[in-house]
Amino acid sequence: MNPSGNFNLSESVSVNPIGGTATSRTPPPHVPLMFLFSSIIFFGVGGIVTFFYASFLIHDPTDDKSVADVHLYLLGFITMGILGALHQFSPVITLEKLYSIKLAYFTYGLYIIGIILLPLGLILGSEALTAFGGASLGTSIVTVIVNLSRPLLKGKKSVSRLGLRISITYLLITACFGVTFASTHNSFSPPTHLVLAHASFGLIGWAGISYIAVSERLWPMFLLSHVNQAKYGKLAIYFVAIGELILAVGLIISNELIAVAGGLVIGLGILSHLASLLNYIKHRHRKLELLHGYIFTSVICLITSAVMGILAVTLNISWSYKEKLSLLTVVFLFGWLATALIGHLHKIIPFIIWGVLRKHGVTKLKNKKPVMFSNLYLANIAKLSLVFVISSFVCFAIGILQGSVDIVKVAGIFIFASALTGFANLSITPIVLFLRNRGSKTTHGFDVSNRLPNVTSVEKI
Template sequence: MQAGLSTKNAPSPSVVLPHYAYGAVAFIVAAILLFFTADDIALSYMTPKVLSIIHVLILGWITMIIFGALYQLIPVVMELKLFSEKLAMASFITLGLGTPMMAVSFWYDFISSTYLMMTGGGLVILSVIMFAINTIASAMKSEIKTIENRFIITSIFWLILTVLLGLSIVLFPQILAYGSFQIHIHLGIIGWFMMLVVGVASTLMPMFFIAHQLNKKCLQRAYILINGGLVILVATMFFDLSSYVKIGAGFFILVGFIMFIKYNFGAYKKRLRKKLDIGMKLSVLAFILLIITLISGFLSVFGGMIDSSLLTKLNLVYGTSLIYGFLTALILGQMYKTLPFIVWLKIYQDKVGKFKTPLPADMHSQEAADAHYFFFIGGFALLIFGIVLSEAILIQASAGFMLLTALLYGYNTFIILNHKEKLKPLTLPKLRPRVAAKKK
């Protein structure tokens, strides 16, 4: 095989595609749960229903799609085959079973060691361990040592710490202090999701923008600042250090993410395709929403200096703008940049050159995608206003918009996954008469 190619390294579509299908269903379920959680979200994030919906979104929607996408992307960014497809399938099944168990347990029993919580949590941890083994074993064989890959590997380290601490909170709630819960959240959000997203987005965005000659120093600085800031932040929470140290850590992390945005903004400015398709429009929107996350996240490190009801709102805006804003918009957009290609390759890989085939961009409904782009913006804006004004009715209205978004997105996911072969005769240019090949 020629170096630098990834198609032949790609895993079987039957490993990757179920992740996208599951994620689309979880996104619909989350929108329905949001409607019934409106009263709680208007007040706090530490309620049974809010924790339930957060875990549906984080595990069933975001982590599920990230796992699937990474199984597809590891061959792209690391230029090798995935360590084990069986392990990937096993991690899908365990995450898929564990997530609803945890969500139901949170909804009815809050943070308690119920049978469902222990089984669900155990399955999720098992899934994460299998994912971590698969990705780390793949990375160790890779000769491609880029800064983007370093972000991905580091995120897996933080993920393992996140789930181990999460399980410890449920198992030993009487021993672990409130700070452990805060550490769990920050390890998960900054260490796992954001670290991974920085690595993957910084690989894919320039590729899809067709932008070259970018300054990678921004990414190297981002790596040091975000990881350094996170270590200090966690130490601050664990040892209950001064708030000034916490503010310093928050500042490091903030500047790190500004470096990440700067790198991708550079790719956006240098892009060859001036007009953005729906996938890139949603991805650019995600970066705009990230600014809300960064501002609210940084302000929340001032903690004790802020009025408690305002701090609760800040934390809610921070978490919501990250999970239902940045990460959701990025996943919505990147679905259109990855899923059609996986299905297209599966169906048309052996047909190219023999027939005229549709393009990956032709495999979804453009009307549905355009509509859910606006429903999503409307739903997100209503959600943030609902939180800021503590108005449950706005959050319920947001749930309606988010449900429409999820249904249209689910429809497009479904039609891409069920795409049937459409071939037309090939039309080739008329060439001047020539001599046939000589028989040897």
């Protein structure tokens, strides 16, 4: 790279054994893909667990079975999805490669073991499984922090890098709480305010800030919207980061006033995040499409979550209603991240797979048109996945408000359906394209048979 920030491709290109030519910064495509596809699977598993243990979610959200389901959603789905995106994007955003590709496999292996054993231990009541699962997840998180340390510490400065540095710190704090809780599961029942602090670190500090940081990079690209400064994004990151710290301190020392103050600062962060989105939409050069349906739904979930939280704090109602509103706050906060993640997966997975297909000579469709990202999934099925996600959160809301186990069971079915359609849609179409086009005679992904005669017709001396 030269001093002006430009770089010469001939120096930075290396041959990637699986994904075709790529610069040496990005990991092989199967690294992010294994995280991303696994995250969709765990979303579906979470739906199944919701179906079977809906009564626990409604009547005792602190029961181990409810906790198992929550961890499947937040660790299995959200965190694994974000980790997949970070393995792909942090080297691209910061122009610094990961510390080690082998370490990424190690992270993935430990993470999978942990996210299977931890909920299983909680459901079966096995202290050993829970502790081992927690330790495995904790170690995995340490390895991912090491792996991302190079791009996040040495890489190019940006709003996204700032946000990811903060969110990774919160991930570490969340993991410390989690490992402590898991290792002392049967001997020590953590008080609710500490569990809430742990949850807020994970949901807001880690997942929330990560999403805000990554979206500041993805939205200008997907909306073709170029604004000079990501000032609202930067504000959002600072407000949410500071607010989360205040909220967590308030929760840890059981001081309601401090916790509410933290919530208000987070609220300012959310407003800044929404202002950033509006700014990008205002300056966009592309028509609104499927992804924006997902983003708008996620924004509605975020606003609903904030309203529920405000109502839970301000309304003078019975404790049981306060508990329901608090539960809805968390559910819709999860809805914000879940909907946004599924929407972005419909963008991220196709572009990674596109490179893999090119490597295998799949460059043209049946009609001889070049393969686009949008050809790698069926738009109608993606819309169906969105409808399933929306339906699941509507069912969650109604089920929790009415105390209806059956409606929450339906929410679980919708989540499973959304994961199933999403997984099938994002995987089957590329496989079909691959099988249809394999062995096509192309060079570097291009059919040069039509071009070469033109070139050879150029008069040579």
